[in-house]
Amino acid sequence: MAEIKVPVVRNILQANERLASENRRRFDKAGIFVVNLMSSPGAGKTSLLERTIDALAGRMNIAVIEGDLQSSYDAERIQKKGVQAVQINTDGGCHLDANMIQIALDSLDLAGVDLLIIENVGNLVCPAEFNLGEHEKIMILSVTEGDDKPIKYPLMFQICSVLLVNKIDLLPYTDCDLGKIRQSARQLNPAGKVFEISCRTGEGFAPWLSWIEDKVSEHRKNRAGAAASPHAGKH
Ligand code: MG
Ligand code: ZN
Numbered sequence: 647m648a649e650i651k652v653p654v655v656r657n658i659l660q661a662n663e664r665l666a667s668e669n670r671r672r673f674d675k676a677g678i679f680v681v682n683l684m685s686s687p688g689a690g691k692t693s694l695l696e697r698t699i700d701a702l703a704g705r706m707n708i709a710v711i712e713g714d715l716q717s718s719y720d721a722e723r724i725q726k727k728g729v730q731a732v733q734i735n736t737d738g739g740c741h742l743d744a745n746m747i748q749i750a751l752d753s754l755d756l757a758g759v760d761l762l763i764i765e766n767v768g769n770l771v772c773p774a775e776f777n778l779g780e781h782e783k784i785m786i787l788s789v790t791e792g793d794d795k796p797i798k799y800p801l802m803f804q805i806c807s808v809l810l811v812n813k814i815d816l817l818p819y820t821d822c823d824l825g826k827i828r829q830s831a832r833q834l835n836p837a838g839k840v841f842e843i844s845c846r847t848g849e850g851f852a853p854w855l856s857w858i859e860d861k862v863s864e865h866r867k868n869r870a871g872a873a874a875s876p877h878a879g880k881h
Pocket of ligand 2: 739740741772773
């Protein structure tokens with residue numbers, strides 16, 4: 647049985663890679679910067695989205711894809727912010743895959759969107775293995791989860807280019823050692839960025855917001871370049 651399981655899993659991942667590349671081409675053509683936001687349940691993904699949208703509203707056009715096991719509660723929270731939001735219910739599935747994103751994209755109007763944030767299902771394990779076509783993988787770790795998480799879930803910390811350490815306002819009430827998180831994160835991903843934030847108070851948000859803004863303007867340039875090309879509209 648074990649000999650069968652490995653190739654099946656590999657085929658699933660290969661099929662997912664093909665669809666992820668298709669998604670990526672679509673995002674690049676439209677000049678949209680896309681992030682895949684991951685964390686365990688309750689680390690603060692939707693709260694991060696709410697505060698980030700509030701801070702960037704008016705400066706860019708944002709859309710959100712919300713992944714959840716059940717319910718449309720999070721998508722409703724995001725829609726209240728006045729941005730496009732689509733809910734994917736995985737019906738118990740513990741991660742999003744590129745095919746789900748392809749289907750969700752049909753429900754979004756991508757024209758003029760600058761930033762698409764995909765909130766993955768709360769899980770530190772298999773979302774790490776499924777590319778969605780995003781440009782950057784980002785994760786949130788809450789200080790209430792403990793400073794041993796990087797060691798226990800190394801793949802997630804290795805593949806994410808940004809680690810947001812959330813709920814730093816609660817640090818005095820935990821035994822969490824921020825230095826230990828920084829050190830493990832650096833060992834697992836030396837090129838990764840670490841931002842320490844509180845989605846509740848807004849502390850530490852400035853560097854995170856400017857990281858997003860820089861990335862968005864990079865990708866906007868691609869779109870502007872494509873529009874200025876003499877071949878634009880001829881294909
Ligand atoms: Mg959520
Ligand atoms: Zn899964």
